[in-house]
Amino acid sequence: MRRTEVSLAGVTLKNPVMTASGTFGSGAEYSEMVDLNRLGAVVTKGVANVPWPGNPTPRIAEVYGGMLNAIGLQNPGFEVFAARDIPFLRQFDTRIVVNVCGKTTEDYVDVVEKLSDQPVDLLEINISCPNVKEGGIAFGQNPKAVEAITREVKRHAAQPVIMKLSPNVTDITEMARAAEAGGADALSLINTLTGMKIDIHKRTFALANRTGGLSGPAVKPVAVRMVYQTAQAVALPIVGMGGIMTADDAIEFLLAGATAVAVGTANFHNPRATQEIVEGIEAYMDRYGVEDIRELIGAVRQ
């Protein structure tokens, strides 16, 4: 009998497969094609205390083996989210992770406090969105700021806190240690890598925002390396993500040291990707006689 449960900051997931924030809405659209009950957790699109309109279009551009996005964290604000999306997700036997975004420390704290009496399992704090000028990345590229925002969020959070880290830094382990020092319960990485595409026919930027976040298989080796380095640097559980398209990719992240994984861009290429990855991990465990998935976590060291 194989065992696929993992524990993330004290919360048991039935398997380590989560959705990556922003690629899956709050699950409603994909629930017609994916059985959400099969997923370890659904991570929602980032929610702020008030509605955000996001960036002008075009907001996405395809690149070789990946895509750039600059959605700009469009979201309906906490009230609509709490009234509509949380009750929707509560219908399913999966964990609910709410991704939180803000422009100021007060914004983050406001959302975290509003969530304190909501039936959700974990909070993921987005301090690494490359597409909004204020907030987001401003908090994620300086270790002192990472530690301070983590501490402040933790002071007000009722649920365990995952800090989502940016890869757009010289040394991600510095940010990981700062989040750990601030009291984070877990880390998730990587957010997207800042990129740019130019339309050579129109001689303009492909994205209205000029720059956007690179995701998809093109970033996977960078993400695996950063998960590995971070796993060596801190004792916190890690949610690994970045270009996971298949179960094989997910297993790579587990072996590198991730306790759970998040699937993002793959949903656009294959709407059933999350569920197929759950099934593929089970098949891998059967093939290699892995009885407990925890045997895989961080199994590759030297």
Place this chain on the structure above:
Amino acid sequence: MAQKKETAVVYSQEELAPGIFSLWITTGMAKEARPGQFIAVYCRDGSRLLPRPISICEIDPEEERLRLVYRIAGAGTEEFSSLVSGDPVEIMGPLGNGFPMEGENVFLIGGGIGIPPMLELAKQLNSEKQIILGYRDSHLFLRDEFESCGEVFVATEDGSAGVKGNVLDVIRGEGLTADVMYACGPAPMLRALKEYAREQGIRLYVSLEERMACGVGACLACVCRTREKDAHSNVNNRRICKDGPVFAAEEVEF
């Protein structure tokens, strides 16, 4: 109406005009598709991750076939143009909401690669139809197939066929009238029609396009600005893939 992903089979493909291809695929989606909806078509080359949204040109529910007429716009559509009879092709759909079916005396207006979705609408709509098609040049793809659905007028940019000019030049020049207009085509054409519809007090439905990723309303890439706050987004944005691609023109900016 639930969308799904499945493997369709290519029934036939032909080039209608330089760079314009007509692809018939066999899929159960033909049983539920409606005029104005679209299909997401996936590439076989794994370096191209995102499906290409392509409007439905014709629906044959009996033979379970859909017709997609598209223009080669990049490497993805270039790949599709090499598909031949019997090839499998991954698709998701049917996506979006179709055209509303209203009006007693209507204009169906297509510009360039916005012409194809008008064909199934022309076939299904029980109204007096005047069909105005705008082309670049004398490659009048699909024109003949509209003839059995209503009166067809043609405008060409270079004057090589029909009226030299655009679709509005035809409408004004011929003194055409309607109570509802349906349009798909380049944004400048749609903007001009919106202004005309406002002046004349005619209801206008437009089919919009934008760069898409998920195609199902989750990623918020393909939004358009709206006049009123949208109930789903709680901001002045609507999702073209999920809430559109057809909108009442006065409700959206494009």
